[in-house]
Amino acid sequence: MTTLDGAIPAEVREKNAGLIADIDDLVSIHGTERSALLPILEGLKSRRDQITDIAIQVVADRLGLTPVDVEGVVTFYHFLGTEPTGDTVIHVCRTISCALLGMDAVVKRLENVTGVSMGETTPDGKVTIDWANCIGMCDFAPAALVNREAVKEVTPDRIAEIVTEARA
Amino acid sequence: MTIRTPLTLSTIEAGAGLTEALQRDPADVRATITQSGMKGRGGAGFPTGLKWELAAKAPAPDGVRYVICNADEGEPGTFKDRVVLSEMPDLVFEGMTIAGFAIGATKGILYLRGEYIYLLDDLERCLEKRRADGLLGSDIHGTGLEFHISIFLGAGAYVCGEETALIESIEGRRGESRNRPPFPVEKGLHGAPTTVNNVETFAWTSAIFARGADWFSSIGTDRSTGPKLLSISGDVERPGVYEFPLGISIREMLEAAGGTRAKAVIVGGAAGTCVPAKDFDRAISYEDVSTGGAVIVVGPWRDLLEVAENLQWFFANESCGQCAPCRVGTVKLLDGVRDLRAGTVTAERLGDLITLGETMEFASKCGLGQAAPNVFLSMVKAFESEIKGHLVAEGSAQ
Ligand SMILES: Cc1cc2nc3c(=O)[nH]c(=O)nc-3n(C[C@H](O)[C@H](O)[C@H](O)COP(=O)(O)O)c2cc1C
Ligand code: SF4
Ligand code: FES
Numbered sequence: 001m002t003t004l005d006g007a008i009p010a011e012v013r014e015k016n017a018g019l020i021a022d023i024d025d026l027v028s029i030h031g032t033e034r035s036a037l038l039p040i041l042e043g044l045k046s047r048r049d050q051i052t053d054i055a056i057q058v059v060a061d062r063l064g065l066t067p068v069d070v071e072g073v074v075t076f077y078h079f080l081g082t083e084p085t086g087d088t089v090i091h092v093c094r095t096i097s098c099a100l101l102g103m104d105a106v107v108k109r110l111e112n113v114t115g116v117s118m119g120e121t122t123p124d125g126k127v128t129i130d131w132a133n134c135i136g137m138c139d140f141a142p143a144a145l146v147n148r149e150a151v152k153e154v155t156p157d158r159i160a161e162i163v164t165e166a167r168a
Numbered sequence: 169m170t171i172r173t174p175l176t177l178s179t180i181e182a183g184a185g186l187t188e189a190l191q192r193d194p195a196d197v198r199a200t201i202t203q204s205g206m207k208g209r210g211g212a213g214f215p216t217g218l219k220w221e222l223a224a225k226a227p228a229p230d231g232v233r234y235v236i237c238n239a240d241e242g243e244p245g246t247f248k249d250r251v252v253l254s255e256m257p258d259l260v261f262e263g264m265t266i267a268g269f270a271i272g273a274t275k276g277i278l279y280l281r282g283e284y285i286y287l288l289d290d291l292e293r294c295l296e297k298r299r300a301d302g303l304l305g306s307d308i309h310g311t312g313l314e315f316h317i318s319i320f321l322g323a324g325a326y327v328c329g330e331e332t333a334l335i336e337s338i339e340g341r342r343g344e345s346r347n348r349p350p351f352p353v354e355k356g357l358h359g360a361p362t363t364v365n366n367v368e369t370f371a372w373t374s375a376i377f378a379r380g381a382d383w384f385s386s387i388g389t390d391r392s393t394g395p396k397l398l399s400i401s402g403d404v405e406r407p408g409v410y411e412f413p414l415g416i417s418i419r420e421m422l423e424a425a426g427g428t429r430a431k432a433v434i435v436g437g438a439a440g441t442c443v444p445a446k447d448f449d450r451a452i453s454y455e456d457v458s459t460g461g462a463v464i465v466v467g468p469w470r471d472l473l474e475v476a477e478n479l480q481w482f483f484a485n486e487s488c489g490q491c492a493p494c495r496v497g498t499v500k501l502l503d504g505v506r507d508l509r510a511g512t513v514t515a516e517r518l519g520d521l522i523t524l525g526e527t528m529e530f531a532s533k534c535g536l537g538q539a540a541p542n543v544f545l546s547m548v549k550a551f552e553s554e555i556k557g558h559l560v561a562e563g564s565a566q
Contacts, residue, residue: 038340077325080324134244
């Protein structure tokens with residue numbers, strides 16, 4: 001395995017020892033081929049609340065890519081991105097079948113109980129609320145993903161309950 | 169699970185198709201698929217047998233070829249692949265294995281959309297079992313045939329359903345579609361000949377070998393053979409997955425789903441067409457109204473422009489931004505539809521929007537941008553007076 005060059009100062013490396021260990025673990029699972037990039041980033045996103053600049057640099061280093069390259073991939077996919085997300089991430093489908101069948105009321109209630117707008121995280125870092133495009137649950141519209149598990153025929157009351165549980 | 173009609177695929181025994189296929193040689197397997205007349209179930213409708221012929225015959229410098237199952241299912245209104253993956257994953261993996269034998273590939277990858285991560289464990293278990301049963305591995309059924317399948321998880325991007333973007337994604341890049349030619353059958357994953365097929369296409373492959381090519385081609389129309397799974401949603405009493413022979417009329421389909429009062433249906437999802445009630449005798453088939461399986465029903469009380477705005481937002485949000493006609497066009501179309509709803513569009517601007525849409529259809533690099541104006545353009549045509557009712561009144565000041 002290659003080692004990180006001088007780009008990252010020793011104290012930063014020390015501070016991010018846990019992160020680096022996570023990345024090295026993912027690299028040992030998925031390998032150092034470029035086609036391991038997405039699985040590594042997905043694994044990282046599920047273990048940590050944010051894909052940070054440091055994470056991008058370390059992943060780039062391990063796979064022999066440039067940080068810009070890795071960042072380009074991170075920002076391309078809806079489920080990655082460089083923004084931090086909360087412990088619970090709620091994605092509400094905003095596409096047509098859900099829009100026809102009551103998505104608006106769900107989102108209104110969601111913004112209301114969390115006190116933040118779609119795309120934001122509650123100040124306590126517990127809940128992120130965001131949009132998704134059609135999640136393939138149109139037969140159970142309106143639908144949402146809560147930590148990537150599908151929730152069918154979601155109602156305003158149900159979404160409020162989910163937020164309460166997430167904050168408990 | 170909202171399965172609304174008996175599904176033929178539920179009656180196909182796992183293993184039957186593969187056993188049958190392995191008694192032939194690869195050329196014969198490809199010929200059987202050609203004889204069935206099956207066209208791809210993912211939307212574009214390319215003949216599956218021909219695709220496999222091309223992939224089998226393309227030069228493969230290292231002898232490496234790939235089979236990819238497209239389980240990205242991102243088209244708005246489509247969910248039948250989710251049901252197939254949940255209910256009959258064996259048939260999908262078996263179809264991939266048959267394809268591997270047919271084109272001379274030893275590796276298959278199922279590209280599962282990130283939204284379906286909750287299906288991953290069951291799919292992995294199904295693969296484990298197939299390996300344990302000798303249906304995958306280095307010596308399948310003791311015939312010496314080698315085929316391995318792995319699952320690759322997407323991370324949320326509609327364009328990754330486009331086959332070249334999907335390949336880019338597996339290779340660890342942004343899911344930006346490639347110029348074609350070369351087509352994936354010539355130079356696909358890692359530059360090797362690759363067949364990319366839809367989940368449902370692989371499931372029917374297993375059925376064709378279990379039941380026979382003649383059985384398949386006896387269903388449907390001459391040019392659209394076989395049964396097709398449809399995902400019906402929106403303003404209907406019984407949303408869900410339906411199986412119909414291709415060639416069924418939109419009306420019959422709506423009768424089954426409880427949506428005959430509809431004002432229009434969007435067939436083919438966001439990339440599809442808006443069909444008005446007066447055309448409900450038209451058929452679901454490759455030669456008439458073609459679809460990968462999405463049918464979104466729009467009730468009589470709906471504002472069509474609300475539907476159009478929702479879908480244009482989708483395209484503007486999902487455009488990969490690589491080429492200007494799509495990057496700029498999707499945003500301009502969205503603005504146009506919003507302004508139409510606000511009543512600030514003149515007849516001249518509507519004309520410009522139509523021209524813009526037509527330009528996107530031929531100038532965009534991939535199917536996303538090419539199809540992005542479809543619903544809007546077909547809506548303006550089918551509901552001319554309703555749409556024109558939103559225009560700035562003639563002679564009134566702007
Ligand atoms: C923007 C876009 C998205 C697509 N999404 C999918 C998809 O989710 N699933 C699919 O099977 N095909 C999708 N396709 C079509 C694929 O490019 C390809 O034609 C298909 O997977 C071939 O399989 P088939 O011949 O079995 O239908 C998409 C095409 C475009 C342009
Ligand atoms: S048509 Fe749209 S999605 Fe396709 S390459 Fe161009 S910008 Fe990207
Ligand atoms: S439109 Fe919401 S799940 Fe398909």
